[in-house]
Amino acid sequence: MVAQIIPAQDLPDDKKMTVSFRLLLGLYSIIPLCLALQFVDSSFWNGYLRENLPSSPNHFLLFQILFGTPHIIASAIVLASNTEYLKFYRLNIILMTLAIAVVFGLGSLFIPYRALYVLVACWTVFHVLKQQHGIGRGICRLPEWAFQLLLWLSVAAGIFIYIAIFLKNSLAMQQAEWLRHSAGGLCAALVLCGFYCQRKVPTVFGKCFLWSNIFLVLSSFYLYVQQYYFFAILVPRLVHDATAYIFYITHDYNRHHGHPQNFIYRYAERCNIHVFVVLPVCSFFLAFVLQAYGDAWVSLITHFFFGVEIRKAVTLGLLGYLALMHYYTEAFTWKQGSPYRRFIAFSK
Template identity: 60%
Template sequence: MAVSFRFLLSLYAIVPLSLALVWLDSAGFDHALREALPTSPSHFLLFQVLFGTPHIVASNLLLASHSDYLAAYKGKLIAMTGFIVLFFGVGSLFIPYRVLYLISACWTVYHVLKQQHGVAKVVCRLPNWAFHLQLWLSVSAGIFTYIGIFMHNSLEPEQAAQVLRIAVLLTAALCISTFICQRYVPNRLGWYFLWANTLLVVASCYVYSQQYYFLAILMPRLVHDITAYSFYVTHDVNRHGNRPENALFRLTASCRIPPAVVLPLLSFLLTYLLQAYGDDLVNLLLQTLFATQVYKAVTLGLIGYLALMHYYTEAFVWTAGSPLRRYIRFSGV
């Protein structure tokens, strides 16, 4: 099985579809859709179950279910766990919440856009300076867009306007950079990917400026999540398709469940259980055993830890020479 670049490129169709939806709603329905949508995707349990958290759970399951991967990265995983506990756990007693939130937001945006630019790098073949220029302009514009979306209720009107102005300026700089960098792309597919990543940021910024916050987050989230799953599924099929190599895939093989659907199904199920029942179950146990409760122990604590570990590990587990990369090949180049 191969990761298809043409399939990955097709995911960006969510951009023109979202823009068409915004323009239709504005012109024909007096913003009825905007008023009906939540101000943040996190307001919908269904959205959390479908996007964001499942691929985070899946990536952690992928590492945890293979002893050879755990052995290869044991030192890094232990060190990062210690850092998360100290900085985001103990540090939360001294560091203001807004500072921790901004750090997490920046890391989230960097992770999402770094994945998309990293995938496109294979076909764009930009010089290093051009690749990093595109990446950091995208990330900078994305960070201010993200802040404007998720902190719009806590910002003063002038602050919100300033955040939007900075996001627009950085987005404009990204467009100019793309015009300059496109001359270095040697093939048509790479040109499409270069502009697809740029338009993803442009569309998110524009939709955010029109206060369609839900769609502004949905576009990059959908592209990012499905791209990630394409790697996970390809890995599982190529490693376990003929002969299951660990207990999880031996169990699912005995149930005649194809390896391509094991990780998606399991990650969606676990996400639903954690989001819907995790906090209540933990607090029931803590109340019964210790007469105490912990605020969002699962939905904030555990899932937050898994998300930070995902951001960290995805930076190196798919690079050339990693044990996971042996099971990945590409098509459609």
């Protein structure tokens, strides 16, 4: 995504909110916060957090309700509730649904679990870092080769870190060492290339964004090496999820604030619910219901009607499908020329 900075006062009537680059940059403050917590814990708390926090924020239902699931559901709501978008991307959605069914449905019968896990891990890391580098691209104004170089070094390092954390209990010592050294070498290369590429960035603000994306990976690597796995995953997840949510809320406010364009916002208008809170309320409510009760409800229903309990039909099946579809659609729905971008503008 190449973002053009448009002052708010210069926006046409159908665009009342802008995505603030300063706000997006502020989200990276989670990096020094987590590093400070790691320092305090290792220096004064005898590693209490390291020993008691799980290896992933996903183990906390509250985290999934606040950060993990809502932005995926919000993405699905934006796409599914607007018939214009559904018609525009209909073929993409159908083909991707079939691909997911084949690879993760039928394919799971033949493809080893670890291979599928690594595939999803690679896709997840690419999705997270492509979003952040893509947003920074418009600010940094890097040439194509520099953008691709920093992006793929970040993605490669991120994949090794992700796999090393989530498969640590099933890796041999030699494999774990190889992953750590590979990630370290890629991080070192990322820093060196960052120093070289920053010469192409014309503004101080752009340089700050470039290094924020680099430190996103470096901090995760450092926290992983120090065995603070929870923080190593939390840093990129929080930045990514919060950034995405800012885009969704801005889009829906600009699209629906003057005249509601779909049934959700028309109903909200009749109930005097402000347009700004509609998407957060819907997505957080659905995230809570699906994460907390979805599996139990489906299991209860299938047992009552068919005498068979289907486990994790919602958290693994439905939400897994929505997550994979989210990774796919986000690669093109926010690009220049897409119908989404008519309702997005940027300001510094």
